[in-house]
Amino acid sequence: MTTRPNELTAVEAARRIDAGELTVEALVRACLDRIEEREPDIAAWAHLDREQVLDAAVAHDGSGPMHGVPVGVKDIVDTADAPTTYGSPIYRDHWPETDAVCVNRIHAAGGIVLGKTVTTEFAARYPGPTRNPHDVRHTPGGSSSGSAAAVADCMVPLGIGTQTAGSVIRPATFCGVYGYKPTFGLLSFSGVRHYAESVDTLGCMARCVEDLAFFRDVLLGVEPGDLEPHAGRLRLGFCRTHHWEEADEATRSSLDDAAKRLAAAGVSVEDVNLPRGLEDSLDVYNLLQQFEGARCLGPDHESHPDLLSVDARALHDLGMAVEADRYREALRRFHGWRVAVDEAFAGYDAVLTPSAAGEAPRGLRFTGDIAFNYLWTALHLPAVTIPAFRGPQGLPVGAQLVAPRHEDDRLLSVAARVAQLLA
Amino acid sequence: MTTRPNELTAVEAARRIDAGELTVEALVRACLDRIEEREPDIAAWAHLDREQVLDAAVAHDGSGPMHGVPVGVKDIVDTADAPTTYGSPIYRDHWPETDAVCVNRIHAAGGIVLGKTVTTEFAARYPGPTRNPHDVRHTPGGSSSGSAAAVADCMVPLGIGTQTAGSVIRPATFCGVYGYKPTFGLLSFSGVRHYAESVDTLGCMARCVEDLAFFRDVLLGVEPGDLEPHAGRLRLGFCRTHHWEEADEATRSSLDDAAKRLAAAGVSVEDVNLPRGLEDSLDVYNLLQQFEGARCLGPDHESHPDLLSVDARALHDLGMAVEADRYREALRRFHGWRVAVDEAFAGYDAVLTPSAAGEAPRGLRFTGDIAFNYLWTALHLPAVTIPAFRGPQGLPVGAQLVAPRHEDDRLLSVAARVAQLLA
Numbered sequence: 024m025t026t027r028p029n030e031l032t033a034v035e036a037a038r039r040i041d042a043g044e045l046t047v048e049a050l051v052r053a054c055l056d057r058i059e060e061r062e063p064d065i066a067a068w069a070h071l072d073r074e075q076v077l078d079a080a081v082a083h084d085g086s087g088p089m090h091g092v093p094v095g096v097k098d099i100v101d102t103a104d105a106p107t108t109y110g111s112p113i114y115r116d117h118w119p120e121t122d123a124v125c126v127n128r129i130h131a132a133g134g135i136v137l138g139k140t141v142t143t144e145f146a147a148r149y150p151g152p153t154r155n156p157h158d159v160r161h162t163p164g165g166s167s168s169g170s171a172a173a174v175a176d177c178m179v180p181l182g183i184g185t186q187t188a189g190s191v192i193r194p195a196t197f198c199g200v201y202g203y204k205p206t207f208g209l210l211s212f213s214g215v216r217h218y219a220e221s222v223d224t225l226g227c228m229a230r231c232v233e234d235l236a237f238f239r240d241v242l243l244g245v246e247p248g249d250l251e252p253h254a255g256r257l258r259l260g261f262c263r264t265h266h267w268e269e270a271d272e273a274t275r276s277s278l279d280d281a282a283k284r285l286a287a288a289g290v291s292v293e294d295v296n297l298p299r300g301l302e303d304s305l306d307v308y309n310l311l312q313q314f315e316g317a318r319c320l321g322p323d324h325e326s327h328p329d330l331l332s333v334d335a336r337a338l339h340d341l342g343m344a345v346e347a348d349r350y351r352e353a354l355r356r357f358h359g360w361r362v363a364v365d366e367a368f369a370g371y372d373a374v375l376t377p378s379a380a381g382e383a384p385r386g387l388r389f390t391g392d393i394a395f396n397y398l399w400t401a402l403h404l405p406a407v408t409i410p411a412f413r414g415p416q417g418l419p420v421g422a423q424l425v426a427p428r429h430e431d432d433r434l435l436s437v438a439a440r441v442a443q444l445l446a
Numbered sequence: 447m448t449t450r451p452n453e454l455t456a457v458e459a460a461r462r463i464d465a466g467e468l469t470v471e472a473l474v475r476a477c478l479d480r481i482e483e484r485e486p487d488i489a490a491w492a493h494l495d496r497e498q499v500l501d502a503a504v505a506h507d508g509s510g511p512m513h514g515v516p517v518g519v520k521d522i523v524d525t526a527d528a529p530t531t532y533g534s535p536i537y538r539d540h541w542p543e544t545d546a547v548c549v550n551r552i553h554a555a556g557g558i559v560l561g562k563t564v565t566t567e568f569a570a571r572y573p574g575p576t577r578n579p580h581d582v583r584h585t586p587g588g589s590s591s592g593s594a595a596a597v598a599d600c601m602v603p604l605g606i607g608t609q610t611a612g613s614v615i616r617p618a619t620f621c622g623v624y625g626y627k628p629t630f631g632l633l634s635f636s637g638v639r640h641y642a643e644s645v646d647t648l649g650c651m652a653r654c655v656e657d658l659a660f661f662r663d664v665l666l667g668v669e670p671g672d673l674e675p676h677a678g679r680l681r682l683g684f685c686r687t688h689h690w691e692e693a694d695e696a697t698r699s700s701l702d703d704a705a706k707r708l709a710a711a712g713v714s715v716e717d718v719n720l721p722r723g724l725e726d727s728l729d730v731y732n733l734l735q736q737f738e739g740a741r742c743l744g745p746d747h748e749s750h751p752d753l754l755s756v757d758a759r760a761l762h763d764l765g766m767a768v769e770a771d772r773y774r775e776a777l778r779r780f781h782g783w784r785v786a787v788d789e790a791f792a793g794y795d796a797v798l799t800p801s802a803a804g805e806a807p808r809g810l811r812f813t814g815d816i817a818f819n820y821l822w823t824a825l826h827l828p829a830v831t832i833p834a835f836r837g838p839q840g841l842p843v844g845a846q847l848v849a850p851r852h853e854d855d856r857l858l859s860v861a862a863r864v865a866q867l868l869a
Binding site: 126128243244 | 738851
């Protein structure tokens with residue numbers, strides 16, 4: 024069976040273009056053909072100008088580390104050559120003057136922005152029309168719904184997402200692709216719509232760990248290096264977290280099974296508990312997200328309250344009702360928890376934990392639970408999800424790896440090794 | 447001698463309006479008159495529409511915690527009812543669709559944005575036309591040049607600034623006003639142009655500490671509380687830092703004198719040293735600022751390289767030449783230093799340190815040295831400058847107080863007490 028160009032990983036597609044075995048035009052055309060075939064069912068794209076993209080592909084000389092590889096960009100990211108709606112009717116006709124820094128990095132590396140992918144409204148809770156490619160009756164997860172679905176459905180090899188609670192890791196998991204949320208602040212958020220500023224993080228999706236590392240280097244604006252899977256003895260923590268009982272049976276048994284298989288392969292896997300006090304962390308996180316989320320919605324709430332969803336209005340009202348002292352206390356508590364978890368995780372190459380509470384929920388209204396995501400985001404820790412399992416409904420179930428802050432490189436090489444071992 | 451309305455502090459002006467002793471129109475008119483008189487010499491404003499502002503003042507009902515008090519907003523902050531140039535000819539005709547969150551908070555509190563104040567190009571090094579009100583042959587400091595000069599010259603009681611190295615504290619110091627740079631992330635940066643994202647911080651200037659606390663609450667979107675000067679025994683550290691010898695004689699003797707006077711007033715003042723390794727911090731900071739600064743300039747460098755200043759082009763080229771490993775090492779080192787300095791400062795209510803290396807330099811080209819600012823910004827610590835002294839040229843010299851992360855409330859009440867003791 025021949026692999027069609029749109030099914031290639033980004034690194035392999037770039038290699039073939041560089042070697043003269045594939046043209047940028049053929050790659051982009053294959054992606055566009057796949058989209059034309061599947062978009063009526065999946066609805067992953069908020070904006071895609073077929074002619075404009077084909078012109079760019081034909082004109083592309085194949086240079087730069089990306090060699091013309093196309094990317095889907097979440098529609099809360101500003102683009103100067105495409106409209107940017109932030110998933111809201113308020114911005115239906117909004118066309119930014121300047122690219123976000125991450126879009127500029129894609130251009131500078133010789134990549135092509137194929138189009139803008141569907142986001143929930145302002146990357147919060149109100150869903151877009153995107154469906155899960157594995158079963159269109161199910162949510163793809165959110166808020167980076169379109170990027171996850173497009174990458175999973177081989178419409179594009181790489182997608183940009185953002186995560187405030189679980190908006191990269193969860194949709195990647197539900198759609199059965201790899202997702203990477205870096206250490207807070209590593210990748211520029213400049214030109215991206217904020218949701219809750221103390222936790223908002225730019226991330227990406229792909230169909231292998233090597234592509235995540237490659238794309239991360241592009242987005243960081245450095246020369247992409249080769250990713251070497253972690254060699255030698257691997258030491259993993261296994262952190263079920265205090266939300267373990269909220270994961271469904273299939274998720275719990277998949278994770279326990281993964282820990283056993285990794286141990287059988289020679290990996291040291293030790294149970295690790297979260298420091299005391301973190302049982303309160305979901306409540307504290309919610310307070311923080313509401314406080315900051317309300318303020319980010321403020322300008323739109325002032326100018327177009329009628330065009331906000333009921334979800335956004337509720338978030339605004341909840342957040343404006345949070346007392347100042349409780350917000351300051353929330354900031355202080357997470358500050359302390361970051362230091363404590365850094366210490367608790369310091370002895371491990373990475374920590375294994377569920378990616379989500381279960382398979383993608385049925386229906387499009389609810390994009391999924393944040394229980395296994397909000398904590399790592401708010402702790403500013405880097406995380407990767409590996410699409411290692413299937414659940415009882417045949418939908419993807421992931422394994423998440425989390426590493427200490429600023430240990431992104433180690434995390435990616437560990438994830439590459441763990442993905443091999445669980446394959 | 448009668449105090450003219452434009453000379454009032456924000457809190458006093460708001461009180462008088464609330465009590466019916468002053469009208470919003472009279473206050474705004476006094477500010478506009480002062481600007482008309484002084485702007486030819488000071489050049490603090492990038493945009494000011496006198497008719498629009500007067501209409502807003504006449505229509506204002508005096509409600510909200512700000513009661514119509516006017517504010518100067520640095521021109522790297524997006525405003526929907528005024529152009530926003532970011533100090534660059536690239537954005538000469540740029541008119542944002544949406545207010546920055548901080549501008550929305552001013553509106554929501556019943557404040558009036560009087561106009562946009564001059565910034566250096568993209569809040570970096572290339573200066574604007576603003577002059578120091580104390581001596582127009584001298585720089586007002588940068589990058590928040592216009593806000594500092596306008597507040598100092600009684601054109602407006604409050605100014606918004608941003609700080610990446612020292613861009614709030616230094617111009618406030620040079621212009622002889624109070625400046626406050628909060629803990630990193632406390633105030634929303636949404637809708638503000640980024641310079642170096644891991645350190646960019648929104649801050650403010652005023653003519654007393656009480657106004658800083660009041661304005662901070664407005665910008666945070668909470669009900670302004672009363673500021674109580676720190677009561678009881680005060681424990682200060684005195685941190686000369688490894689840059690002490692770079693401060694001029696007048697600054698060093700002013701700080702030593704302040705420490706003595708505070709001790710004589712019953713304050714405990716202990717010398718505190720920075721942890722080991724921080725001697726390298728300026729080099730590490732510069733690398734970090736160049737790396738991130740180059741990326742924030744990327745979109746403009748792609749679209750309008752010819753319209754960037756020579757300073758901006760140099761920053762871009764320096765930053766793009768930084769190797770990935772050195773940047774990651776810089777992030778890790780500052781991460782470790784933040785934890786170490788938190789511990790070193792934990793026993794103090796605040797730490798006394800110079801605000802700048804000396805008086806405002808002569809000429810407008812150089813906005814001043816970052817030696818006494820970059821470290822606190824990169825450590826994410828809150829800082830306040832108090833205009834306590836005069837230098838040999840008769841220009842203002844400040845005393846800076848720094849507190850542990852998230853101890854902003856304590857810092858402001860300590861600053862209020864120290865300002866009283868040094869008065």
